[in-house]
Amino acid sequence: MNSKATTDNxxxxxxxxxxxxxxxxxxxxxxxxxALLFLIGIGLGITLLxxxxxxxxxxxxxxxxxxxxxxxAQILLLSLTSILFFPxxxxxxxxxxxxxxxxxxxxSVLVGAFVFGLGMQFGNGCGSGTLFTVGGxxxxxxxxxxxxxxxxxxxxVHLPAWLALPSLGKISIVNSMGWLPALLSQLVVLAxxxxxxxxxxxxxxxxxxxxxxxxxxxxxxxxxxGPWTLVWAVVALALFNFATLLxxxxxxxxxxxxxxxxxxxxxxIGGDVSQWAFxxxxxAAKALNSSVLADTTxxxxxxxxxxxxxxxxxxxxxxxxxxxxxxxxxxxIVGGLLMGYxxxxxxxxxxxxxxxxxxxxxxxxxLWLIAGFIGxxxxxxxxxxxxxxxxxxA
Amino acid sequence: xxxxxxxxxxxxxxxxxxxxxxxxxxxxxxPTPQANDIVIIDDEADASPCxxxxSPCxxx
Numbered sequence: 001m002n003s004k005a006t007t008d009n010x011x012x013x014x015x016x017x018x019x020x021x022x023x024x025x026x027x028x029x030x031x032x033x034x035a036l037l038f039l040i041g042i043g044l045g046i047t048l049l050x051x052x053x054x055x056x057x058x059x060x061x062x063x064x065x066x067x068x069x070x071x072x073a074q075i076l077l078l079s080l081t082s083i084l085f086f087p088x089x090x091x092x093x094x095x096x097x098x099x100x101x102x103x104x105x106x107x108s109v110l111v112g113a114f115v116f117g118l119g120m121q122f123g124n125g126c127g128s129g130t131l132f133t134v135g136g137x138x139x140x141x142x143x144x145x146x147x148x149x150x151x152x153x154x155x156x157v158h159l160p161a162w163l164a165l166p167s168l169g170k171i172s173i174v175n176s177m178g179w180l181p182a183l184l185s186q187l188v189v190l191a192x193x194x195x196x197x198x199x200x201x202x203x204x205x206x207x208x209x210x211x212x213x214x215x216x217x218x219x220x221x222x223x224x225x226g227p228w229t230l231v232w233a234v235v236a237l238a239l240f241n242f243a244t245l246l247x248x249x250x251x252x253x254x255x256x257x258x259x260x261x262x263x264x265x266x267x268x269i270g271g272d273v274s275q276w277a278f279x280x281x282x283x284a285a286k287a288l289n290s291s292v293l294a295d296t297t298x299x300x301x302x303x304x305x306x307x308x309x310x311x312x313x314x315x316x317x318x319x320x321x322x323x324x325x326x327x328x329x330x331x332x333i334v335g336g337l338l339m340g341y342x343x344x345x346x347x348x349x350x351x352x353x354x355x356x357x358x359x360x361x362x363x364x365x366x367l368w369l370i371a372g373f374i375g376x377x378x379x380x381x382x383x384x385x386x387x388x389x390x391x392x393x394a
Numbered sequence: 395x396x397x398x399x400x401x402x403x404x405x406x407x408x409x410x411x412x413x414x415x416x417x418x419x420x421x422x423x424x425p426t427p428q429a430n431d432i433v434i435i436d437d438e439a440d441a442s443p444c445x446x447x448x449s450p451c452x453x454x
Contacts, residue, residue, distance in 0.1 A: 264418060
């Protein structure tokens with residue numbers, strides 16, 4: 001009952017009307033597919049906010065306190081998404097076609113993921129985390145998003161130079177091993193990782209955080225007003241990602257849109273983008289020369305923000321009180337810039353690079369995980385040095 | 395007070411984003427369909443970020 005009492009009814013109403021109107025507009029102006037992708041984005045936003053499913057906090061908690069509930073949930077998400085993706089990408093169903101998130105295993109990903117992992121500790125939000133916290137009404141995260149866009153735009157200018165550095169090329173375990181052996185191998189690796197994380201937590205604390213927290217609320221109440229368990233979020237995120245793969249023909253991605261928005265804005269204020277090689281061919285050129293609403297990542301990003309806004313209003317958490325200090329502003333700017341630039345170099349953020357890469361059987365996703373986690377460890381240390389966080393207790 | 399101010403800031407941000415998207419969209423109006431014209435749109439080749447030359451979806 002408490003949850004209903006605190007629901008922000010006016011915001012809920014405005015968002016629901018907005019979602020319906022925008023879905024109908026997309027269906028009319030483009031096609032049903034665009035409207036559905038926007039609605040999938042809404043579902044992702046609701047899931048992320050109600051479960052507070054983020055990478056930044058959970059990675060930092062593991063590095064600082066050796067609590068691994070969030071990381072174990074992410075490993076489950078990687079496993080479930082791989083189970084859904086591998087047969088499709090391995091042509092087990094020839095009538096269904098979709099593209100894997102394949103990218104070269106090289107310096108660009110190594111540096112980009114490291115920079116992203118570092119930046120997300122300053123920004124206090126990853127790719128998905130930034131969007132859902134903006135939707136939640138956290139004003140500081142608007143600053144992070146603005147500079148995320150700036151960083152991603154600069155990244156598109158520099159990417160060709162980074163791609164000229166050494167790389168092993170694209171390596172797909174689905175293509176090289178066949179989807180079933182590749183899937184089984186990947187699940188074994190993920191299971192080992194899961195139990196290692198669990199063991200570390202158990203050793204430090206004598207217990208492990210449960211992924212399904214008990215609550216006095218009914219299931220329906222929790223579904224509508226939150227909070228969701230991490231397991232619910234894992235299932236929902238995997239299914240929404242799979243629906244994206246089927247509808248859009250590629251896995252869920254976020255940060256391509258940020259570079260697109262930044263480049264369009266730069267061009268709109270008179271900037272010359274004609275020499276930016278990134279935007280001269282393929283999908284990027286088409287996206288730049290079309291309506292921003294024709295880009296699927298943009299629609300899904302809009303959906304995530306509005307979905308999170310709806311969930312936050314339902315939970316009575318929209319636009320919480322918060323004073324932004326000068327230090328918060330600086331970390332938001334630095335974090336946003338680093339994440340944007342890193343995401344472009346790494347062929348995506350924690351969603352498009354890490355989740356989509358590993359779930360597609362691309363080795364660059366694993367390189368992203370390692371480099372991004374090392375970046376996070378450095379970021380956690382820097383937060384202590386800059387007195388953002390207290391020193392880690394032994 | 396801050397809660398109220400934050401709501402206004404968020405509302406303004408969403409409003410500006412909506413106006414920017416609308417301006418961009420109206421600059422890229424779709425061609426008006428011609429009666430009796432058969433238009434074949436081959437957008438399979440570059441229909442997604444995955445079809446970028448330098449990187450597939452990974453250009454996310």
